[in-house]
Amino acid sequence: MNKDQVLAAYEQAKEVFKQQGVDTEQALAQLAKTPISMHCWQGDDVKGFEIAQRELSGGIQATGNYPGKARTAVELRADMEKAFSLIPGAKRVNLHAIYIDSEEDVDRDKIEPRHFERWVTWAKEQGIGLDFNPSLFSHEKSDDGFTLSHPDAEIRQFWIDHVKASRKVSEYFGRELGTPSYMNIWIPDGMKDQPADRLSPRKRLQESLDEAISEKIDTKYHIDAVECKLFGIGAEAYTVGSNEFYLSYAATRGTALCLDAGHFHPTEVISDKISTCSLYIENMQLHVTRPMRWDSDHIVSFDDETQAIMREIVRNELLDRMSIGLDFFDASVNRIAAWVIGTRNAQKALLKALLEPVAKIKAAEQEFDYTSRLALMEEAHSQPWAAVWDYFCLQQNTPVGPDWLEDVKAYEKEVLAQR
Numbered sequence: 001m002n003k004d005q006v007l008a009a010y011e012q013a014k015e016v017f018k019q020q021g022v023d024t025e026q027a028l029a030q031l032a033k034t035p036i037s038m039h040c041w042q043g044d045d046v047k048g049f050e051i052a053q054r055e056l057s058g059g060i061q062a063t064g065n066y067p068g069k070a071r072t073a074v075e076l077r078a079d080m081e082k083a084f085s086l087i088p089g090a091k092r093v094n095l096h097a098i099y100i101d102s103e104e105d106v107d108r109d110k111i112e113p114r115h116f117e118r119w120v121t122w123a124k125e126q127g128i129g130l131d132f133n134p135s136l137f138s139h140e141k142s143d144d145g146f147t148l149s150h151p152d153a154e155i156r157q158f159w160i161d162h163v164k165a166s167r168k169v170s171e172y173f174g175r176e177l178g179t180p181s182y183m184n185i186w187i188p189d190g191m192k193d194q195p196a197d198r199l200s201p202r203k204r205l206q207e208s209l210d211e212a213i214s215e216k217i218d219t220k221y222h223i224d225a226v227e228c229k230l231f232g233i234g235a236e237a238y239t240v241g242s243n244e245f246y247l248s249y250a251a252t253r254g255t256a257l258c259l260d261a262g263h264f265h266p267t268e269v270i271s272d273k274i275s276t277c278s279l280y281i282e283n284m285q286l287h288v289t290r291p292m293r294w295d296s297d298h299i300v301s302f303d304d305e306t307q308a309i310m311r312e313i314v315r316n317e318l319l320d321r322m323s324i325g326l327d328f329f330d331a332s333v334n335r336i337a338a339w340v341i342g343t344r345n346a347q348k349a350l351l352k353a354l355l356e357p358v359a360k361i362k363a364a365e366q367e368f369d370y371t372s373r374l375a376l377m378e379e380a381h382s383q384p385w386a387a388v389w390d391y392f393c394l395q396q397n398t399p400v401g402p403d404w405l406e407d408v409k410a411y412e413k414e415v416l417a418q419r
């Protein structure tokens with residue numbers, strides 16, 4: 001589509017939405033200022049840049065061997081910049097501790113803000129915020145399948161110290177970049193087969209977390225989050241940090257809760273959990289991802305659940321309390337395309353939600369007019385929201401429609417193929 005076609009289609013769409021009481025300009029302004037936190041680990045299959053390179057562990061897997069993955073922080077940043085140029089709107093970057101950018105061979109419990117200085121310099125250049133994660137996997141001290149809940153106090157202490165050190169890095173991000181860093185704690189702890197004792201590891205996890213987050217840090221700079229999970233590879237029978245565990249933990253300790261769309265039973269959806277959590281938890285973080293039969297971390301698709309998640313956030317006016325992040329790692333396709341597809345899909349779903357005639361739909365429900373409620377919800381799917389999306393891409397100087405693919409192919413030829 002050329003520029004004139006995009007503009008003409010937008011003007012028509014604007015009128016259509018106006019007739020329903022929906023202001024497209026307002027929706028676009030909201031979309032433009034809502035950042036999506038792009039996870040760095042899609043760019044190198046969750047490998048990281050520690051000097052001591054280790055295999056990915058913790059029950060997560062990046063399958064595929066598409067050529068051109070980032071081998072250094074410099075390459076990863078260049079790849080993300082390429083992706084940014086093809087994604088409209090505000091972005092953030094979510095880093096894991098294993099993405100340390102330093103010549104020093106530093107173990108996890110010894111990381112310091114200075115080891116992440118280059119990331120901060122880059123984030124300032126890009127005008128983006130950073131989020132952070134301690135990495136409690138891919139390490140010999142997690143090989144028993146336990147970290148913060150390990151029966152050995154020394155191993156537990158190592159991981160407690162890693163979380164403490166990570167909070168300092170996260171606080172540093174927030175101070176330097178003027179926007180709080182969400183620091184998400186995910187641990188792989190669990191058991192392959194039925195445990196004899198489900199309680200003790202959970203008690204140890206509770207104590208470890210309490211110690212790890214005991215130092216008060218201003219939420220202007222840093223927000224702790226905890227991520228629950230149902231199962232992982234090798235932890236099929238029991239996960240220490242279950243949903244009930246972390247929901248209760250976040251509610252009683254005042255941390256944020258991270259909901260990952262792949263971390264529940266296959267028919268259970270996080271879109272239905274957001275409203276409940278909002279009653280007990282101030283801040284929430286999302287890991288938008290696409291589970292396929294299991295926690296497979298496929299690239300985010302414009303599917304029913306992604307749309308339902310965004311509708312829940314918008315209908316309940318939760319955008320200000322929400323950090324929308326992504327979590328997938330697909331090594332079978334061009335990794336930059338993966339970011340572009342997944343992030344644009346999350347944004348499309350958010351825009352579509354912002355263009356819903358929410359007030360009318362809610363009014364119908366309040367009057368028990370479920371016929372109108374269903375009719376309005378269903379008609380919203382075929383309203384010309386895509387014309388508004390195209391206009392947004394144009395407005396933000398990013399490619400409209402699938403035009404971004406050519407850019408990715410050219411980058412693949414010129415840059416990725418040389419790696």
Ligand SMILES: C[C@H](O)[C@H](O)[C@@H](O)C(=O)CO
Pocket residue numbers: 041046060133186227229260287295327
């Ligand atoms: C690398 C991530 O932190 C990891 O994917 C975690 O968030 C998760 O979802 C594990 O299943």
Ligand SMILES: [Mn+2]
Pocket residue numbers: 186227260287327
């Ligand atoms: Mn996750």
